[in-house]
Amino acid sequence: MIHTRLSSAVLALALSATVSSGASAADVIVGAIYPLTGPVAYDGKTKLNGALLAVEEVNASGGVLGGKFKLKVEDGACNPSQSVSAAEKLITQTKAVAILGAFCSSSSGAVMEVAKKYKIPHLTGVSTSQDLTRQGNQWFFRATGTSALLGQAFGPTIVKAGAKRIAFLVVNDDWGRAVASSYAKALTAKGAKVVATEFFSRSDTDLFPYITKIKAQKPDVVISASNTQLAANVTKQLRQLGVKAKLMGEGAFTSEAYRKLVGKLATGVVGLVEYVPSIGSATNMAFVKKYKSRYNEEPSKFSAAGYHAVHIMADAIKRAGSTNAEKIRQALLKTNYAGLTGNFKFAANGQAYNFNVYMVKNTSGGLEIVGKAAIPKP
Numbered sequence: 001m002i003h004t005r006l007s008s009a010v011l012a013l014a015l016s017a018t019v020s021s022g023a024s025a026a027d028v029i030v031g032a033i034y035p036l037t038g039p040v041a042y043d044g045k046t047k048l049n050g051a052l053l054a055v056e057e058v059n060a061s062g063g064v065l066g067g068k069f070k071l072k073v074e075d076g077a078c079n080p081s082q083s084v085s086a087a088e089k090l091i092t093q094t095k096a097v098a099i100l101g102a103f104c105s106s107s108s109g110a111v112m113e114v115a116k117k118y119k120i121p122h123l124t125g126v127s128t129s130q131d132l133t134r135q136g137n138q139w140f141f142r143a144t145g146t147s148a149l150l151g152q153a154f155g156p157t158i159v160k161a162g163a164k165r166i167a168f169l170v171v172n173d174d175w176g177r178a179v180a181s182s183y184a185k186a187l188t189a190k191g192a193k194v195v196a197t198e199f200f201s202r203s204d205t206d207l208f209p210y211i212t213k214i215k216a217q218k219p220d221v222v223i224s225a226s227n228t229q230l231a232a233n234v235t236k237q238l239r240q241l242g243v244k245a246k247l248m249g250e251g252a253f254t255s256e257a258y259r260k261l262v263g264k265l266a267t268g269v270v271g272l273v274e275y276v277p278s279i280g281s282a283t284n285m286a287f288v289k290k291y292k293s294r295y296n297e298e299p300s301k302f303s304a305a306g307y308h309a310v311h312i313m314a315d316a317i318k319r320a321g322s323t324n325a326e327k328i329r330q331a332l333l334k335t336n337y338a339g340l341t342g343n344f345k346f347a348a349n350g351q352a353y354n355f356n357v358y359m360v361k362n363t364s365g366g367l368e369i370v371g372k373a374a375i376p377k378p
């Protein structure tokens with residue numbers, strides 16, 4: 001059983017492990033806001049795991065600006081108000097030179113206003129609501145694709161594979177609503193029909209009322225947006241109610257933790273993701289080996305997101321040659337970072353592009369990449 005709330009002892013260890021108590025004047029402190037408690041705590045912890053590996057690598061290769069790269073983590077719990085408080089603390093008390101996070105789109109949207117107020121660079125590696133990069137906030141950067149970009153990339157493939165009647169079963173937040181609207185647009189443009197759209201809250205454990213409505217519409221594909229525990233609930237309850245439609249979605253549908261939770265029910269489920277551990281590059285295989293050795297499990301898309309965000313920010317600070325916020329922001333705009341999924345660059349609006357995203361099927365033998373697309377420049 002995957003527990004979505006960390007014990008107080010484990011949480012304290014996770015937070016204390018990220019920054020030593022006696023940082024010297026030469027050390028560079030970057031703040032991070034991850035959900036370490038609450039309904040997506042497991043995914044937040046895997047993101048932290050990836051970030052910590054990246055911190056180790058940065059410091060092993062000489063650190064930044066003559067000192068060590070220090071990551072100070074606060075728990076945002078995917079709660080906007082808690083994430084705002086965390087950002088205020090990191091900026092005003094911890095004196096972080098940049099902010100990473102805050103995972104859920106609604107929380108990242110709230111934090112970006114704090115970063116804008118203090119004129120400090122803010123980079124997220126997970127939040128996919130397309131609205132975040134439409135607000136003209138020059139301090140905000142996103143090192144992942146949006147749901148709209150993934151929908152554009154994979155919409156034709158989904159329809160070509162036989163999807164004619166589409167139902168959406170998504171979490172009721174910025175991310176889930178973006179998945180429902182953007183995929184619907186991409187799929188209907190190719191001739192598919194949306195027959196049902198149901199939203200559930202992160203606290204919902206009984207999804208049967210939503211699924212009953214979906215079943216009545218006889219979809220051939222159900223598309224979801226769910227993190228680990230909710231993805232498991234979606235999968236199990238769809239099948240318990242006898243829904244035979246193919247299941248695909250953004251989120252945790254290809255993670256090892258998800259497969260452990262649902263067992264054989266994962267077979268045939270398709271994930272639309274920014275990362276999969278079976279990518280065959282030497283860089284990724286080295287990362288997977290190191291991650292599995294350290295944490296005794298495969299890295300997830302969230303692990304890769306945490307890893308990428310730290311490396312991208314550290315690289316920008318190095319190239320800026322300074323902890324001056326404007327110089328770091330300018331360096332981020334000139335990013336050309338060779339990551340686990342290709343090269344990351346940023347458009348003027350802060351949206352990353354040029355890296356790959358993947359359509360991945362769960363099989364009895366593991367994960368099979370059945371499609372790949374590069375995120376275009378917006």
